[in-house]
Amino acid sequence: MKAATVLAALAVALVLQTTLAGYTLAGATRVSLVLVAVVYVALAYGAVTGLLAGTAGGLVQDALAGGIIGIGGLSKTIVGFLVGVLGAQFIVSQPLARFLMFVGATLLHDVCYRALSALIEARGFAMPLSPALTQAVVNGAIGILAFQIIEGAPGLMQRRQSRRASYGRRRY
Amino acid sequence: MPGLETGNWELETLLLDIRRRTGLLFFAVTMGHVVLISAQVQSKSGVPVLQTFVFDAFSRVQGAFASMLHGTRNVWGNYVALRGVRAENEWLRSQVSDLEVRLQQERAQAARAAKLQELLDLRSGSSLSFLAAEVIAGHPSPGMQTLTINRGRADGVLADMAVVAPKGIVGRVIGEPASHAAIVQLLIDRSAAAGALIERTRAGGMVVGTERDPPLAMDLVSNLADVKPGDVVVASGVDGIYPKGFAIGRVQTAERGPNLYQKIGVRPLVDFSSIEEVLVVLEAPHGAVPAEPPAERAPSVAGPPK
Numbered sequence: 001m002k003a004a005t006v007l008a009a010l011a012v013a014l015v016l017q018t019t020l021a022g023y024t025l026a027g028a029t030r031v032s033l034v035l036v037a038v039v040y041v042a043l044a045y046g047a048v049t050g051l052l053a054g055t056a057g058g059l060v061q062d063a064l065a066g067g068i069i070g071i072g073g074l075s076k077t078i079v080g081f082l083v084g085v086l087g088a089q090f091i092v093s094q095p096l097a098r099f100l101m102f103v104g105a106t107l108l109h110d111v112c113y114r115a116l117s118a119l120i121e122a123r124g125f126a127m128p129l130s131p132a133l134t135q136a137v138v139n140g141a142i143g144i145l146a147f148q149i150i151e152g153a154p155g156l157m158q159r160r161q162s163r164r165a166s167y168g169r170r171r172y
Numbered sequence: 173m174p175g176l177e178t179g180n181w182e183l184e185t186l187l188l189d190i191r192r193r194t195g196l197l198f199f200a201v202t203m204g205h206v207v208l209i210s211a212q213v214q215s216k217s218g219v220p221v222l223q224t225f226v227f228d229a230f231s232r233v234q235g236a237f238a239s240m241l242h243g244t245r246n247v248w249g250n251y252v253a254l255r256g257v258r259a260e261n262e263w264l265r266s267q268v269s270d271l272e273v274r275l276q277q278e279r280a281q282a283a284r285a286a287k288l289q290e291l292l293d294l295r296s297g298s299s300l301s302f303l304a305a306e307v308i309a310g311h312p313s314p315g316m317q318t319l320t321i322n323r324g325r326a327d328g329v330l331a332d333m334a335v336v337a338p339k340g341i342v343g344r345v346i347g348e349p350a351s352h353a354a355i356v357q358l359l360i361d362r363s364a365a366a367g368a369l370i371e372r373t374r375a376g377g378m379v380v381g382t383e384r385d386p387p388l389a390m391d392l393v394s395n396l397a398d399v400k401p402g403d404v405v406v407a408s409g410v411d412g413i414y415p416k417g418f419a420i421g422r423v424q425t426a427e428r429g430p431n432l433y434q435k436i437g438v439r440p441l442v443d444f445s446s447i448e449e450v451l452v453v454l455e456a457p458h459g460a461v462p463a464e465p466p467a468e469r470a471p472s473v474a475g476p477p478k
Contacts, residue, residue: 014230018309018320019237032314047194055201064230064312064320066347066355068212072313074205081198113315120209121363128383135314 006041006049010057013037018064031138032106034061038080039105039139040146043092047084054080068120075112079105095144102140107132231308231353235322238308300415302336302451303327308353317361317381317444323452324349332413334453340419340441341366341407342450354452359420360387360444367410368420373398376408379420379438386424388438395434399426405438415453 013033020033034057042050058073065072083105092098110132118125305321312318323329329349335342335356343358357364360381368379368390375397377390393399403423409416425437 014312015233015237018234018312019241020310034312048197051194051198051201055205060230061312063227064355065316066227066318066357067316068209070205070209070212072315074202074209077198077201077205081194085194110315116209117315126383131383 002045002049006045006053007056009037009041010034010053010060014057014060014064031135031142032109033142034058035076035079035106035109036102036139036143036146038076039083039102039143042080042083043087043098043101045084046088047081050080050084050087051077052080054078071113071116071120074116075109078112079109082108095147098147099140099144102143103136106136106139110135227347227353227355228350231320231324231350234309234320235353238306238322301454303329303454305329305335305354305450305452307447307450317358317364318343318346319356319358319447321354321356321450321452322352324352324354326351328454329354329452333455334414334418335450336415336418336453337442337447337450339443340421341414342442342444342447344413345452356450358444359442360440365411366414366420367408368405369408370397370399370423371404371406372400373403375399376410377433377436379405386421386437386439387444388421388440390423390436390438391433393434393436395428395432397434399423399434399436401426415455 013036017031017033038050038054038057041053054076055073058076059069061076062069062072083101086092086101090097092101110127114127115125303323305323305327307319308322309320310318321335325348329345331345331348333345335344341359343356343361343364345354346357347355349355358381359366359379362381362383364381366379367376369376370393375393377393379388379390381387382389390399390405401423403426405420405423407414407416407418407420419441421438421440423436424439425435427435429435
């Protein structure tokens with residue numbers, strides 16, 4: 001069940017990422033939904049699931065991007081693993097802590113991705129700070145939103161059901 | 173079945189053991205990635221099987237989603253957004269008349285250009301042919317400026333074929349195309365490059381993608397060359413990919429560099445933020461083996477003379 005949930009989350013993130021990017025090309029998209037999904041999975045299920053999710057998501061993303069397969073996979077594996085480890089060591093149930101995790105994970109991923117690319121393509125390492133920070137903040141906001149929705153949905157359903165039951169009792 | 177139960181128990185124990193040793197798993201996965209990357213970097217032949225397989229499968233999903241979104245948009249356009257259509261119609265009519273006048277001017281200019289070409293004894297026999305394609309997905313990773321089109325191997329698309337839009341060059345096909353989809357690397361990608369020259373002075377150089385604003389830079393242009401902001405940059409054709417003379421962009425900034433070359437920023441003419449349809453130049457890139465023409469090729473349109 002957990003594996004299916006993780007795979008479904010990655011697939012949805014990937015489809016949304018590519019579909020939305022088709023309408024906002026050329027760097028207008030400063031969000032990586034796959035990375036958000038990997039960080040979410042790592043925080044929710046731990047380091048092992050996080051690193052496996054990072055591997056799967058990153059490899060598929062690399063294959064679709066047409067570049068060298070493995071750069072994104074390795075970057076996301078590292079991120080998924082470290083976020084999972086940190087999530088187990090520290091309490092990250094507050095929105096601010098989670099936001100910082102998403103921001104940090106995005107920046108770490110960017111550093112890993114660019115460093116690996118620079119290493120393979122034999123060129124200097126360069127990381128434009130402004131786009132990286134923008135992406136990190138946007139990813140953080142989306143991650144927090146995802147947590148709120150996923151954690152709040154069962155409670156909302158339960159309240160709605162109990163309210164309906166209460167109305168039913170009043171009528172009869 | 174005691175043997176089977178024992179086998180299951182052993183497998184579960186093994187899995188639990190692996191899950192407990194997180195560090196070991198992380199190391200193994202990392203090493204797997206390193207081996208995977210190394211194999212690709214050292215290899216000089218073909219495209220990885222995984223890439224072709226995943227891209228082929230996922231491009232169909234992307235195509236389905238794109239069709240769904242287009243359908244929704246069409247429904248919106250046809251049934252909901254009919255308000256103001258009369259005013260829009262009038263505006264469009266005026267635009268059509270305006271464009272008709274412009275078309276006449278363009279035709280006159282084209283006729284004059286053809287005469288000049290004949291006078292200069294340039295080769296005008298061959299013409300490019302284009303294949304119209306629709307963008308079905310954008311870049312899957314923010315680090316790479318690519319898009320996916322709904323034309324592939326079955327339509328005659330090959331790796332390294334140039335992709336253009338009415339305003340200028342968009343990019344080139346990278347990797348092995350799937351049967352009905354291909355990945356296009358945009359010219360603004362940081363690892364993209366094209367041979368280029370300044371149209372006014374014919375000063376040559378190389379246009380490369382940057383991650384800054386403007387998104388293109390023209391390198392290898394001598395400090396002695398005459399380059400001014402506003403100059404049009406066109407493809408030189410020396411790279412064997414992009415057709416000569418196609419527009420790339422306009423010079424936005426031109427400064428004298430510290431070494432031999434100028435620092436030139438180029439603003440692309442194509443608006444990369446709103447590409448929906450593109451044209452693939454159906455000409456085998458320099459050094460590539462032309463594909464066999466497919467039995468049922470998608471309709472192509474003839475392009476301007478080379």
